[in-house]
Amino acid sequence: MFSGFDFDVIGRSLPYLFREGMAFTLTLTGIAMSGGIVFGTLLAMMRLAKFPPLALAAGAYVNLMRSVPLLLVIFWFYFLVPWIGQWLIGATQPVRVGAFLSSAITFTMFEAAYYCEIMRAGIQSIARGQVSAGYALGLDYWQTMGQIVLPQAFRNMLPVLLTQTIILFQDTSLVYVISATDFLGAAAKIANRDGRLVEMYLFAAAIYFAISVAGSYGVKLMQQRLAVIR
Amino acid sequence: MNYSWNWSIFWQLSPEGQGTYFDTLLRGLGWTLATALIAWVIALAVGAIVGVLRTTPNSWAIRLGNAYVELFRNIPLLVQMFLWYFVLPELLPDAAGTWIKQLAQGSFWTAVVCLGFYTSARVAEQVRAGIQAMASGQRLAGTALGLTLPQTYRYVLLPMTFRIILPPLTSEFLNIIKNSSVALTIGLMELTARARSMQEFSFQVFEAFTAATLIYLAVNIVVVLAMRALERGVQVPGFIGAGGAQAEH
Numbered sequence: 001m002f003s004g005f006d007f008d009v010i011g012r013s014l015p016y017l018f019r020e021g022m023a024f025t026l027t028l029t030g031i032a033m034s035g036g037i038v039f040g041t042l043l044a045m046m047r048l049a050k051f052p053p054l055a056l057a058a059g060a061y062v063n064l065m066r067s068v069p070l071l072l073v074i075f076w077f078y079f080l081v082p083w084i085g086q087w088l089i090g091a092t093q094p095v096r097v098g099a100f101l102s103s104a105i106t107f108t109m110f111e112a113a114y115y116c117e118i119m120r121a122g123i124q125s126i127a128r129g130q131v132s133a134g135y136a137l138g139l140d141y142w143q144t145m146g147q148i149v150l151p152q153a154f155r156n157m158l159p160v161l162l163t164q165t166i167i168l169f170q171d172t173s174l175v176y177v178i179s180a181t182d183f184l185g186a187a188a189k190i191a192n193r194d195g196r197l198v199e200m201y202l203f204a205a206a207i208y209f210a211i212s213v214a215g216s217y218g219v220k221l222m223q224q225r226l227a228v229i230r
Numbered sequence: 231m232n233y234s235w236n237w238s239i240f241w242q243l244s245p246e247g248q249g250t251y252f253d254t255l256l257r258g259l260g261w262t263l264a265t266a267l268i269a270w271v272i273a274l275a276v277g278a279i280v281g282v283l284r285t286t287p288n289s290w291a292i293r294l295g296n297a298y299v300e301l302f303r304n305i306p307l308l309v310q311m312f313l314w315y316f317v318l319p320e321l322l323p324d325a326a327g328t329w330i331k332q333l334a335q336g337s338f339w340t341a342v343v344c345l346g347f348y349t350s351a352r353v354a355e356q357v358r359a360g361i362q363a364m365a366s367g368q369r370l371a372g373t374a375l376g377l378t379l380p381q382t383y384r385y386v387l388l389p390m391t392f393r394i395i396l397p398p399l400t401s402e403f404l405n406i407i408k409n410s411s412v413a414l415t416i417g418l419m420e421l422t423a424r425a426r427s428m429q430e431f432s433f434q435v436f437e438a439f440t441a442a443t444l445i446y447l448a449v450n451i452v453v454v455l456a457m458r459a460l461e462r463g464v465q466v467p468g469f470i471g472a473g474g475a476q477a478e479h
Contacts, residue, residue: 072443079439216304
């Protein structure tokens with residue numbers, strides 16, 4: 001079945017695929033995960049705030065991000081970020097923003113909506129009495145959150161946060177549409193240059209599959225460990 | 231900001247020769263909905279079968295079902311789209327491959343099949359969680375009444391399962407609508423693709439994307455309201471309230 005195919009193309013392009021492509025994918029995943037969790041946690045705290053405008057604004061943001069396709073969000077930010085940059089630094093022209101910065105901002109903002117919902121569930125899983133106890137001890141809101149609620153919420157939700165990160169890792173392949181050279185983008189470039197679509201796309205699928213399965217397995221192991229400690 | 235807004239752009243004729251820009255967006259919405267709806271039929275049918283397989287007493291069926299779900303959940307949708315579109319026709323016997331490549335609306339049917347199978351793995355996960363969320367006595371009662379295993383599923387387990395998992399299925403349905411935008415990479419002119427081409431022709435980036443965003447929001451609201459009505463309609467009195475499945479992962 002595979003006669004007429006040339007799997008050597010994979011060996012020849014390995015350095016490019018991993019040093020350029022996979023490095024882009026993993027850096028983007030890392031940045032979007034850290035930024036997304038920080039921003040998402042802030043959003044979750046806003047959604048649970050007693051001050052209605054704050055809760056409404058955060059809720060609207062999260063629901064908006066969750067109801068439009070990621071591809072549309074990628075296009076939005078790709079065109080919007082240069083204008084916002086211009087407005088921020090007062091330039092006369094929209095600033096030039098590379099594919100990497102644009103996608104880092106996009107994925108951070110987009111994933112924050114999903115991380116927000118996870119952290120919201122996490123915060124709500126902490127017994128109310130703990131918050132009251134914090135206040136009774138004289139701690140203020142930030143101290144109660146930072147030292148009592150969030151560490152526990154974060155730990156309870158760690159497996160879910162990591163599962164979401166595996167989804168994020170797969171979603172980063174969509175930066176293909178703004179011609180970024182992520183892992184899939186690199187594979188696609190070689191595939192089209194050498195006319196080796198079948199070989200390159202099968203290889204890309206296998207690599208994504210292997211990393212995602214390994215990730216899910218790691219999350220499962222961690223879940224068991226966390227369950228024992230608690 | 232020196233961006234020149236022009237909201238009347240929607241009523242200008244698009245160079246694609248299919249009426250105004252607004253018409254092209256609506257046509258895109260049509261493709262989005264058609265893709266999502268047909269793919270959803272595949273997803274529900276295949277997902278239900280695979281989900282059931284994973285709860286049968288047969289360990290090989292369970293392994294097969296698990297492998298199926300793992301396969302479709304661990305490869306990015308975009309890569310799956312490329313596999314169906316570029317790779318599959320090359321791996322099939324020549325005649326079949328050529329037939330696929332010459333198919334009218336090839337990218338539409340590819341997108342339907344790809345999204346259908348991709349989503350079926352997620353539906354299977356929900357069906358499995360739904361069946362396992364039910365008291366095990368139900369299955370035993372079914373067998374004790376003399377029903378065969380297929381009958382137990384058909385008359386006892388599945389009718390309740392689908393009611394339990396309606397809320398997560400709603401979000402999967404919303405996902406399939408959103409995910410259909412990925413088909414633009416293989417040339418399907420659905421809503422997001424139309425917004426992008428409108429931006430390319432007219433340079434009115436933000437108007438085009440605002441319109442697409444609003445249309446997606448409207449579709450979302452309609453689906454959520456319709457599914458809520460469906461949930462109320464099929465509710466079994468005194469059995470399950472407005473609760474969701476306890477999804478296990």
